[in-house]
Amino acid sequence: MEVQKTSAKRNITAATRTPELMEELVTEILVRLPVKSLRRFESVCKAWRSTISDPVFIRAHLRRSASNWEQNPCFIINPHTMEQVIREEECWAFSSHLCFYQWQLRPQHGTSSCENNNVATFLHAKDFDGEFNSLAYFKHCDGLVFAPTDTRLYVFNPATRESITLPDGYLNSLRVGGQGCCYCAGLGLDPGTGKYKVVQAFYRSVDPDTNMWTDMGMEVFTIAGDDGGVWREIASNPPYPVVRSQTAVTVNGFLFWRIAKHHQERSRAILHLSLEQEEFGITRLPDSLDPSLDVFILDVLCGRDLCLTACTSVTVLTIWTLPVVKEGLINSQWVRRYSIEVMGPWHTMSLPPFSDGIILWAGDTVCCYDLATSELGILCELHRMRYEEAPKWKNLFSFNFNPFTESLVRITS
Numbered sequence: 001m002e003v004q005k006t007s008a009k010r011n012i013t014a015a016t017r018t019p020e021l022m023e024e025l026v027t028e029i030l031v032r033l034p035v036k037s038l039r040r041f042e043s044v045c046k047a048w049r050s051t052i053s054d055p056v057f058i059r060a061h062l063r064r065s066a067s068n069w070e071q072n073p074c075f076i077i078n079p080h081t082m083e084q085v086i087r088e089e090e091c092w093a094f095s096s097h098l099c100f101y102q103w104q105l106r107p108q109h110g111t112s113s114c115e116n117n118n119v120a121t122f123l124h125a126k127d128f129d130g131e132f133n134s135l136a137y138f139k140h141c142d143g144l145v146f147a148p149t150d151t152r153l154y155v156f157n158p159a160t161r162e163s164i165t166l167p168d169g170y171l172n173s174l175r176v177g178g179q180g181c182c183y184c185a186g187l188g189l190d191p192g193t194g195k196y197k198v199v200q201a202f203y204r205s206v207d208p209d210t211n212m213w214t215d216m217g218m219e220v221f222t223i224a225g226d227d228g229g230v231w232r233e234i235a236s237n238p239p240y241p242v243v244r245s246q247t248a249v250t251v252n253g254f255l256f257w258r259i260a261k262h263h264q265e266r267s268r269a270i271l272h273l274s275l276e277q278e279e280f281g282i283t284r285l286p287d288s289l290d291p292s293l294d295v296f297i298l299d300v301l302c303g304r305d306l307c308l309t310a311c312t313s314v315t316v317l318t319i320w321t322l323p324v325v326k327e328g329l330i331n332s333q334w335v336r337r338y339s340i341e342v343m344g345p346w347h348t349m350s351l352p353p354f355s356d357g358i359i360l361w362a363g364d365t366v367c368c369y370d371l372a373t374s375e376l377g378i379l380c381e382l383h384r385m386r387y388e389e390a391p392k393w394k395n396l397f398s399f400n401f402n403p404f405t406e407s408l409v410r411i412t413s
Helices: 002-030 034-043 046-053 053-070 261-267
Strands: 074-086 091-094 097-104 121-126 140-142 144-148 155-156 162-165 183-190 197-205 216-222 245-247 250-252 256-257 269-274 279-284 295-301 305-311 315-325 334-342 347-350 358-362 363-370 377-382 394-402
Touching: 002 046, 034 046, 046 053, 046 363, 097 183, 140 183, 140 250, 140 394, 144 183, 155 334, 162 347, 216 256, 250 305, 256 261, 295 315, 295 347, 305 347, 347 394
Parallel strands: 183 245
Antiparallel strands: 074 091, 074 097, 074 394, 097 121, 140 144, 144 155, 155 162, 183 197, 197 216, 250 256, 256 269, 269 279, 295 305, 305 315, 315 334, 347 358, 358 363, 363 377
């Protein structure tokens, strides 16, 4: 009798554990799927919808996507066309129809293989019916694309096809425009709250002697936050004003901007903002960077390293990286990674071991620098690519090109 009771008890225990095991197994399968499939599976049943919309699952899926990127880098492309608005005066404006395409970097055999990398997959498109005339650099953060324009700030999740238009700032109304308007903004994650924040700068005063805007402040907007969707002023001020028109680079809860040129010689640094503490600081430039060089490009690598690229001579491009951890920047040191014989300024998109060589982008060209042969080969020419579901573009003018990690991150309440 005792044996029978024990056996029955084991069966009951196994039966009660089965649903938990099944749920864990389903979650483990779902977290490996692309966003497009997950969006479709949300309608299968309430349990799956609950799992897929859970913030814990969304972060786990994002981590998986980031890990996949390290094995198979992919990028997001935004082609921009021009529209002639006043033919007699030759006045031009950017089209307000925004498109998003995903491009997968394939393994290379040799440095040049345009034929194998010339297809971009359609993700999302939206028309804004003339809301803006010009565009700034777009930036990527956790599957979100931040799109600043001359009149509005937009945030997209191209994978889920969600988008939001931010309300006008209280202290820097882009739609008013004028000399005092500042086109300096950024998007990043506040690791303390798990919320995404948009920050934009504004000017407080102008120097009467130089007629240059000097004192600067910043205001912040929390996406899908609990504050009713309003801008609020950051209590502290940046120690130096930043370049008037630029989009911040975001790394591990920090935003980085280049400091205005008339302050650069004195500061020899870049400005950073902690999105969790909402406090400013300065990050010194690499000691090995020539002080006379005030032109450099900032990028982010794999979401965790700040990258600085500068032309250190007419024919040499030098790349530094700075590890950025959530705890802060106190112990971080610049590392000089590569000096390669390449002319002209380039954005650094990826470094070994996450790619076969150094992936560089400038204008409409994406290249790979082969460290073994010291050759620069073209991976793709953006204006020659085949874009899925693309209209017949007229006056194709420029491109935004960023590393891309698809995600389920929500930007609407």
